[in-house]
Amino acid sequence: MKPESHDRKPVTNQRDAAAGNSAAAAPKAVVSRGPVETGWLPDWVYTGEKFEPGLAFFADALGRITRFSREPADLAMARRLAGQAALPGLVNAHSHAFHRALRGRAELRGRADCDALSSWLKALDRVAARLSDEDIFDTARMAFMEMLLAGITCVGEFHYVHHRPDGAPQPDPNFLGLEVIRAARDIGIRIALLKVAWVRSDFRAAAGSAPARFFTGPADRFVRDAEALRTFVARNYPADDAWMGVAPHSLAAVPLDQLKAIGTYAHSQRLRLHVHVSTRAGENAACAAEYGRTPVALLAEHGLIDKRFSAVDAIQITDDEVKLLGAARATVCACPITGHNLGLGTAPAEKLIAAGAGVALGTDSHVQIDLLKDARLLEYGLRTMRQQRAVIGADVATTLFHAATVTGARSLGATGGALEVGRPADFFTVNLYDPAIAGADAGSLLANVVFALERRAIRDVWIGARQRLANGRHSLHGPIIGRFVESQARLWAGS
Ligand SMILES: [Zn+2]
Known part of the structure; x- marks a missing residue:
């Protein structure tokens, strides 16, 4: 197998092997x-x-x-x-750690004339406008500690908070990403920091219309910042403790030409490329209106889908798009607890696996952090949709556990x-x-x-081989919860 990695350290040979299509293709001990x-x-x-x-x-x-x-x-x-x-250890392929701050704050029905996600988006806006740098660190530690409590040993952090609460840039554009890595290392969990690009507010919107806190500037600036982050992380952390991938948020947030430029950078450095696609039907319609294709078909047409590509959500994809993802040996990351909570539906996981794509799992919104529950909800979502049992494979438990481990590692380029x-x-x-x-x-x-x-x-x-949880308890259990409780009290005061 041709080596593929984002750094040159020998240990990445094992990560490359994890990216292969066969779970049985264990790396040689190096x-x-x-x-x-x-x-x-x-x-x-x-x-x-x-x-x-x-x-x-x-x-x-x-x-x-x-x-x-x-x-x-x-x-x-x-x-x-x-x-x-x-x-x-389980591998959580899709997390937004700061969403942990929203748990239980958006379980109300929005106004009837509003989008189904309106109450959740309103809570997200509030959190994004208020979380301090310190809150982001404390909330990330809380989320990562909960992941350990759920048996998760590696996380793909789809990190998109880049600026200060008022939208002003940080002196170092990678500061908050590095804070999230620091939080992960405090807990002991391995982390793929998936640096998110966000340029505009929606399809057809002007470049620069992205929410100020998430805005990353045009693709050339994003690539410059990402490369600085990649080299910093490679120099300062063991290669399989922390590493970087890139994540254009979605085609709504990053126009195609800029997404292609980011894809070219990812390809040149052999980085993982993660993108939210086809989360909702409306997204497909808007994408087709702007580009004449739905997201997966469009990305495939432009050569952006390969074995290092992960489509996050991919709930509303066509059978032809399933075949495209399968032929490319790409991965789909399903986030079933979040999907059920937000009323989004279920990715056609059994069709994807049959077509040759990988299916990984993520905890996404952190309304609950329990990757094994994500696994079972994926199957239950399919059972409800297809009205039959054992949909995802003949040996359901083995297939789902494979998704929560081997395929997650492949999605992130992790060694575990x-x-x-x-x-x-x-x-x-x-x-x-x-x-x-x-x-x-x-x-x-x-x-x-x-x-x-x-x-x-x-x-x-x-x-x-280092013990991070003993008898269900982390060594920093008390301080982490204490700081998070204080952060939550400040965040939701007067709500
Ligand atoms: Zn997400």
């Missing part, structure tokens, strides 16, 4: 065994196809899995995780997504005696986890 070895022995470990008992796994000092073993001496040496099963030699030791454990999954055997445990697990049952989270 790291030597470090001086310190850590090992774990849960009751069961999920190795990609099944849960296996009596199997220890080990990581080196760099946090990479080096071996699995059933040797008695190794079993005795490994840290025993009694009553627990270990699963690969599976417990395999050469990949990072990113995993979470579940309490096998939790009421939600008690009684499951090896054959039914994955379906229990996908369809019934509650966050409460997640005990420990390890990222790069």
Whole structure:
């Protein structure tokens, strides 16, 4: 496989392998065994196809899995995780961390003559106009800590707040993006910072009409800023702890010619390219009115869809567009809790998978952070739509868990997504005696986890062989919640 990465460090070879089309194509281990070895022995470990008992796994000092073993001496040496099963860390391919500040603030019906999203957009406007730099950091830490509590070890942060609350530019245009990365590193979660471009307010609107806080200027300026961010992140963070992708918000927000310029930059640096597409039918109609094509057809026509492309939402796509995404081996990122909450519908995930596209999952609006619930709601949305069961595949739980891990990693260019030699030791454990999954055997445990697990049952989270959650608690649990509560009180005072 030809290497593809956004930096030149050897570790990215593994990320490139994660971008391949086969989950089984595990990267060769490129790291030597470090001086310190850590090992774990849960009751069961999920190795990609099944849960296996009596199997220890080990990581080196760099946090990479080096071996699995059933040797008695190794079993005795490994840290025993009694009553627990270990699963690969979940990958959240689409997050807007600051949306965590809106939770529970927009659950009212808008005026009948308004758009269905009006109450939510009104709350978003309020938040965008008030969140200070510090609030953005505190809210991001809150969202990322919740992700850890949900078993998520890597996040794709679709970051679009660039300016100060009054719309004035920050002295460093990448300041808030770097604050979000700092928040992620505080928590210990891996982060793909997807730097968002936003130029105009809607289709056919003038360039520069974007909301002032989100405006990124024309494509050449965006690319300059993005390149500065990319090189800064590459120099200052380990390559698989934090890295950058680019994300023109949507065709409504970025006109086609500018989106193409950003796509050319992404291609030159082998960066991931994420775009919201076909979230609502009205968007398709407006896109067709301006360009004569719906979004996916238009992007494909201009060569922007390939294996490093992720279409976020893709709810209102045609069967022909499904084929285009499949032929390009692109990924669709579905955000089912958000879609259900906002009344948006469900992406045709089973058709996409059958066509060869990947389907990943994201928590998007953070009305609830529970990626396994996103997984089950994707299937339930399809069941309701098609009026049948087991729509997404013959083995529903395996397909959905694959979406929440392997395909998410592929979407972000992350190194994790599976417990395999050469990949990072990113995993979470579940309490096998939790009421939600008690009684499951090896054959039914994955379906229990996908369809019934509650966050409460997640005990420990390890990222790069470092423990980040112990007994369901992060070391910064109290301060993070305390600061977030204060931020919320300021934000919603007088509402
Ligand atoms: Zn989104």
